[in-house]
Amino acid sequence: MSDRKRRHKHKRYNGKSFIILPIIFLLGTYLVLYLAFMPTVTTIANAGGLIFANYEKDFSNEYKNIFVPVSENSTQPTVTRDEVDDNGNTVTKEYIDSSSIEFPGYGNQFGELIIEDCGINNKLFYGDDDVALRNGVGIYTGSHLPGYGSTILVAGHNNTYFNGLKNAEEGQIVTIRTSYGNYTYKINHTAVKKATDTTAYDLSADRENLIMYTCYPFDELGLTERRFFVYADYVSGPQVDTSVQEGD
Amino acid sequence: MAKRPLSSYVRHTVFGLLSFILCVLLFFLSLATVLSVTLFNSSDFLFDSMNSSNYFNDKADEITEDLTDLGYASGLKEEFFDGLINGVMLSNDTQNYLESYYNGEGTKIDTTEFKQTFNAALDKYIDENNIKVTSAASRDNLVNKAAAVYKNSLEIPFFSSLSSYFLAVKAALPFVIGGLIFFIAVICVVFFLANKWKHRAVKYIYYGVAGAFLTVGVIPTIILLSGVIAKINLESRALYNLFVQCGNGICLALVFVALFFLLVAIALYIQYRRMHRKVS
Numbered sequence: 332m333s334d335r336k337r338r339h340k341h342k343r344y345n346g347k348s349f350i351i352l353p354i355i356f357l358l359g360t361y362l363v364l365y366l367a368f369m370p371t372v373t374t375i376a377n378a379g380g381l382i383f384a385n386y387e388k389d390f391s392n393e394y395k396n397i398f399v400p401v402s403e404n405s406t407q408p409t410v411t412r413d414e415v416d417d418n419g420n421t422v423t424k425e426y427i428d429s430s431s432i433e434f435p436g437y438g439n440q441f442g443e444l445i446i447e448d449c450g451i452n453n454k455l456f457y458g459d460d461d462v463a464l465r466n467g468v469g470i471y472t473g474s475h476l477p478g479y480g481s482t483i484l485v486a487g488h489n490n491t492y493f494n495g496l497k498n499a500e501e502g503q504i505v506t507i508r509t510s511y512g513n514y515t516y517k518i519n520h521t522a523v524k525k526a527t528d529t530t531a532y533d534l535s536a537d538r539e540n541l542i543m544y545t546c547y548p549f550d551e552l553g554l555t556e557r558r559f560f561v562y563a564d565y566v567s568g569p570q571v572d573t574s575v576q577e578g579d
Numbered sequence: 580m581a582k583r584p585l586s587s588y589v590r591h592t593v594f595g596l597l598s599f600i601l602c603v604l605l606f607f608l609s610l611a612t613v614l615s616v617t618l619f620n621s622s623d624f625l626f627d628s629m630n631s632s633n634y635f636n637d638k639a640d641e642i643t644e645d646l647t648d649l650g651y652a653s654g655l656k657e658e659f660f661d662g663l664i665n666g667v668m669l670s671n672d673t674q675n676y677l678e679s680y681y682n683g684e685g686t687k688i689d690t691t692e693f694k695q696t697f698n699a700a701l702d703k704y705i706d707e708n709n710i711k712v713t714s715a716a717s718r719d720n721l722v723n724k725a726a727a728v729y730k731n732s733l734e735i736p737f738f739s740s741l742s743s744y745f746l747a748v749k750a751a752l753p754f755v756i757g758g759l760i761f762f763i764a765v766i767c768v769v770f771f772l773a774n775k776w777k778h779r780a781v782k783y784i785y786y787g788v789a790g791a792f793l794t795v796g797v798i799p800t801i802i803l804l805s806g807v808i809a810k811i812n813l814e815s816r817a818l819y820n821l822f823v824q825c826g827n828g829i830c831l832a833l834v835f836v837a838l839f840f841l842l843v844a845i846a847l848y849i850q851y852r853r854m855h856r857k858v859s
Contacts, residue, residue, distance in 0.1 A: 388819055490652070
């Protein structure tokens with residue numbers, strides 16, 4: 332082959348390979364990485380889904396308030412159920428349709444808790460984290476809401492929103508107002524117990540009752556090991572139909 | 580025109596594969612170098628990032644807020660905590676924490692100075708308000724709990740659990756970088772020795788470098804443009820800003836490395852064209 336033909340042979344290689352091959356290398360490198368880390372890709376992707384959200388983080392301390400006071404003439408959608416009472420008679424009872432209730436999210440204000448005799452009129456939150464207790468009193472999420480027929484456990488700080496509990500006495504009325512109804516409870520006794528005493532409350536009780544607690548002694552400087560419990564029995568307020576939730 | 584001989588295809592395939600390997604090695608070299616200069620260098624990178632991301636002011640606010648919540652349960656008014664968290668103390672304790680971590684001494688946070696400051700403020704508060712402390716145990720409990728809040732707030736999540744892996748990677752990085760540079764040099768030498776026409780060697784090196792430009796630059800560019808780093812779910816504002824700052828910084832560093840590869844690739848291409856014209 333002559334030198335001219337050999338030199339002409341060099342010119343056959345055009346510029347496309349200078350673009351295409353680097354792109355092929357890009358895809359090839361990521362394919363190699365994917366194959367090398369394939370056993371961990373799903374784990375990493377799942378971890379990423381937990382760590383990263385779909386929106387930028389909001390650091391405001393604002394809480395959501397879903398509480399709308401129930402007016403005197405307002406009515407809630409209800410369902411009726413036939414039940415057997417203690418005497419064996421069939422009675423028809425009316426319950427609030429649970430699907431009509433806006434269930435509060437964690438950290439939402441959804442009501443108010445009032446004890447006039449103790450000078451207490453606080454915002455009521457679902458959840459007892461720092462934001463809730465900074466702004467009012469909060470229901471422990473492992474307990475129940477008013478109207479759900481079991482124990483409602485409410486916490487508050489003894490030096491702020493539950494300072495008035497030091498004046499709590501038997502017979503005083505506690506009112507809880509929510510967007511789906513107003514509830515009243517009557518205090519039956521108070522007790523001082525250790526913070527770790529789990530016999531202080533029964534979260535699986537089958538009758539509606541209210542327990543409020545706070546640190547004890549009141550106005551004490553420092554972190555104490557004791558808690559002041561106020562126990563109240565249900566007096567009035569619409570019951571929520573929970574049977575729909577159990578079946579679904 | 581005569582067909583290309585089979586040996587030519589084999590030669591192009593082998594050198595093409597070597598170029599691909601060069602691309603992969605350059606990718607890992609870039610990653611290792613950027614990480615060794617930033618995150619795995621010393622505590623200075625993180626500490627400087629903290630200063631520039633307003634970390635200490637945000638952290639002081641967060642600690643004050645947490646201690647105020649503790650105060651609500653302890654009989655302390657909000658005003659007690661105003662100015663309690665000393666920026667200098669916070670900065671020193673954080674720097675000591677980072678240095679002990681990077682030196683392989685574990686995650687140590689000394690709360691002695693904080694406890695002294697807290698106790699002094701508490702004594703002054705008790706005197707000024709004529710408070711009678713009925714239980715020394717409750718007061719001690721409060722001080723210890725406050726110190727725990729301070730310590731927990733200073734700790735960076737997962738630092739402790741990843742400590743052994745972090746230090747192992749930090750120790751291995753210089754050797755990894757050295758090894759990668761060695762193999763890259765070997766491949767380049769092989770290109771030049773195995774090719775009679777030197778412009779072809781330049782071409783194959785160009786393929787590797789241009790591929791590295793794309794490989795190194797694509798993902799950091801997508802991350803920066805999509806803003807995904809800002810969507811990390813961290814409870815602490817101070818840590819969030821620090822993470823965003825560091826993450827964006829590392830991605831930018833990789834983009835600059837990619838641009839460096841682009842410049843080298845362009846220079847190689849120009850050199851290839853010059854050499855190709857001489858032999859054509």
